[in-house]
Structure formats: C-alpha cells, structure tokens
Amino acid sequence: MRVDSLICGVVRIRPICRAALLFCFILVFLNVAAAIDRSSVTDLFARAEQVKRSDHAEFTRLLQALEAERANLEPVQRDHLTYLGAWRHTYAGEYKKAIAEFEAMINRPIDATLRSRATATLVNALTIARRYDESFRYLSQLLDQLPSITDKEVRSQALGVAALLHNQVGQYEISIDYSDSMLRESTTPWVLCGAAQLKFESQLKSGRLRDVNPDLDNWVQRCVQAREFVFANIMRSYMAKLLIIGHREGEAIQLLLAHEDEVKTTGYPILLSEYYSVLANAYWAKSDASNATRFGLKALESGGNNKFTEPLVEAYRVLFEVAEKQGEKQQALDYHKEFMAADKAYLNDVSARQLAFQMAQHQAVASKLQIESLNQQNQVLQLKQDLAAKAAQNTRLVFTLLLGFLAFIGLWAYKTKRSQMH
Numbered sequence: 001m002r003v004d005s006l007i008c009g010v011v012r013i014r015p016i017c018r019a020a021l022l023f024c025f026i027l028v029f030l031n032v033a034a035a036i037d038r039s040s041v042t043d044l045f046a047r048a049e050q051v052k053r054s055d056h057a058e059f060t061r062l063l064q065a066l067e068a069e070r071a072n073l074e075p076v077q078r079d080h081l082t083y084l085g086a087w088r089h090t091y092a093g094e095y096k097k098a099i100a101e102f103e104a105m106i107n108r109p110i111d112a113t114l115r116s117r118a119t120a121t122l123v124n125a126l127t128i129a130r131r132y133d134e135s136f137r138y139l140s141q142l143l144d145q146l147p148s149i150t151d152k153e154v155r156s157q158a159l160g161v162a163a164l165l166h167n168q169v170g171q172y173e174i175s176i177d178y179s180d181s182m183l184r185e186s187t188t189p190w191v192l193c194g195a196a197q198l199k200f201e202s203q204l205k206s207g208r209l210r211d212v213n214p215d216l217d218n219w220v221q222r223c224v225q226a227r228e229f230v231f232a233n234i235m236r237s238y239m240a241k242l243l244i245i246g247h248r249e250g251e252a253i254q255l256l257l258a259h260e261d262e263v264k265t266t267g268y269p270i271l272l273s274e275y276y277s278v279l280a281n282a283y284w285a286k287s288d289a290s291n292a293t294r295f296g297l298k299a300l301e302s303g304g305n306n307k308f309t310e311p312l313v314e315a316y317r318v319l320f321e322v323a324e325k326q327g328e329k330q331q332a333l334d335y336h337k338e339f340m341a342a343d344k345a346y347l348n349d350v351s352a353r354q355l356a357f358q359m360a361q362h363q364a365v366a367s368k369l370q371i372e373s374l375n376q377q378n379q380v381l382q383l384k385q386d387l388a389a390k391a392a393q394n395t396r397l398v399f400t401l402l403l404g405f406l407a408f409i410g411l412w413a414y415k416t417k418r419s420q421m422h
Helices: 002-051 056-068 075-091 095-106 112-128 132-148 152-168 172-185 189-205 214-225 229-245 249-257 260-266 269-285 289-302 310-325 329-421
Strands: none
Touching (some): 002 056, 075 095, 075 112, 132 152, 189 229, 214 229, 229 269, 260 269, 269 310
8 A cells, every 4th residue: 555655646746846957957057157147248248458559440340249138238337338339439430429328327326436537538539629628627537546446458548648648738758658558557458558549649749759669669569569550650650751751651651552452441530541641741752743632531421520630631631732733723722712711720639739728727726725724714714613622621621610619619618617606
C-alpha cells in the first residue's frame, strides 16, 4: 500500500518537477541573455566614445544602434546617449540643437561626472557658436567645480575648453597655461593630442611658432598613431601655413593632399573648411588659378553652419583675387562682396570675443569686490555681536558685584546690630 502510494506520488510530482526545471532553465537563459545584452550595450558606448573623432560614419551608426535600444537602456545609459547625441550635433555644426540639449541635461538631476562633461561640451558649442558671454558664464561655473572633479578625463575636458575659449579671445598665455596643465595631468591620448593642438595654436597665433619644428611633427605622428585624426590634421594645417609663410608652397600642398582622405573620414566641417582653405591659399601662392578656385569652393562647401570664420574669409579672398586676375569682373565683384561681408563679420566677431572677455574680467572683479564688501560687512556685524556680548558680560559682572556688595553691607549691618545688642 505504501509502495503504491509512493509510486503514485512520484508519478504525480514528475510533471511538476519538469515544469519547474523548465522554468528555471528559462530564467537562467533570460538572465544570461540580459547580461549579454548589457555587455553588448556597454561595448557600443565604449566604441562610440573611441571613434567619435576618428570615424564619423561609424560613430553615427553606433548612435543609431543605441537609439534603437533607448527604451531598454538604464537611466544613466539614456543620459549618456543624450550626451553623445548632443556631442554629435556640436561636431556637425548644429550648435542650436546641441546647446538646447546640453542645457536641458545640466538643468535636471543627472550623474555628476556626466553633468561636468555636458557643461564642458556646452562651453565648446557656445564658443564655436560665438555666444561668448554665455561661454564665460558656464566656464566660470565649471572651473569653480574643478577642485571637486576627481575624474581625470573630465578635468582635462574642462581645462581644454578653458584653453579653447582663451585662444578664441586672444589670451594666448592663459591658454598655454591650461594646455600645459592638461599635458602634466593626463596620459590619455585624446587629452594629450587636444592639449598639444591648442598649445601650438596659441604659439602660432601669438607669433612664437615661426617654422615647422620637430616637436610639432612628432605630435602629429603621435596623434595619428592614437587615431586622433582631427587633432593631427589641425596641426598639419599649422605646418602647411608655416610652409607657405616660408615660401615652400609645394611642400605644403604635398603634405595636405597626402592626408586628404584621412581628413574626409573625420567628417568634421571645421577641419575640412580649414584644410581646403589652406590648400587654396597654397595653390594661389604658386599662381595655380584652377586648383586655387577648386579648393576655395570646397572650403565654402564644407564649412557647414560655420559662417564668417577665418578659413572662409581666406577662401573668399582667394576666389576674389583669382577672378580679378582672370578678368572675370562680375564674378570678382560678387566674390569681393562676399569677402568684405565675411571679413567684416569675422572682425566684428573678434571684437565681440574681446568684449566678452573684458566683461567676464570685470564681472570677476565686481564679484570679488562684492565678496570683499560682504566679508567686511560680516566682520562689522561680528564685531558688533562681540561688543554686544562683551557689554552683556560686563553688565552681568557689574550686577554680580552689586549683589555681592549689597550682601556684604547686609551682613555687616547684621553683625553690627548683633554686636550692639550684645
């Protein structure tokens, strides 16, 4: 009887056990699949960060793949994806979109490190968009947070945008100081390449860099090896400018043409415009009107939304001079009008930069004076409080002495009375 019952019990339980085991297997499979998916997403983010300056097409594909998974991402990952999207808008010259997205990010609760990264890139976007007053305002906030930023890459990014902004306003020594800080603090390739590029830019614009030197060439090679093609080719454009100044236009042309495909891979409008503008200038210096016109037009086409920049001013100048030399009067007039408009806008922009810097300096001084005034007021209030406390203490002391004196008089009178009665 017992055996039959036991057998029947096993028979009844066996399907339940199978179902339970199947359910466990499904849970394990789902957990493994989720872990694989999370790992895959992490890899996509890491790859996107790695290629965003070297391969724009792949970076765009990675963002599209991550965007398709946005609903399944964790909150921190969604914020990271938003940051990368806004970064891409900045890179592509879509500054209005980028600025709006960055400001929305930093005005809501997000990870502190990502907030600092977003603020730094916002300063970069505002600077390139020629909104210098706002650039200095956000930079001031970022630099105030710098002592509390522990992530070395984020610190370097903050120092980098400070160097960039001070380069834009002609404060080259300050920019070099920030670049040197980046070179001292970091070992990350993109940080080092960015710092070197900013430092050479400061030296070139301030007249301290007058010829191609081994240090500049070595940094170009280091950045190419690190696949930091944007920084490497911006520095190559500096080399080409120095070669043109030294009347070595042929070497400048050879240098730039040899790496044109590499420049195209970056898809960076600012770099493309600069590259083709320098090529147009080099060809025109050799009196090659055809190629000067071809690359001048390429500079205009590739500039994107970056209107009235120095490369575009140079491109319009070359196109105007070529047309004038060839006797194409109407075309020369049209290019001259564009050149004058671009040149005026660029000079106005330079003036606006200087004014913004001076206003930022005045505001810093005013803030310092206000803080000193508040400190002095606090000191006066503290002195008044101390005096009031001292006065209260003295009053208590006098009152205590008076009570003691009255007690002494009373005791003396009492003893005198008793003595008289005796």
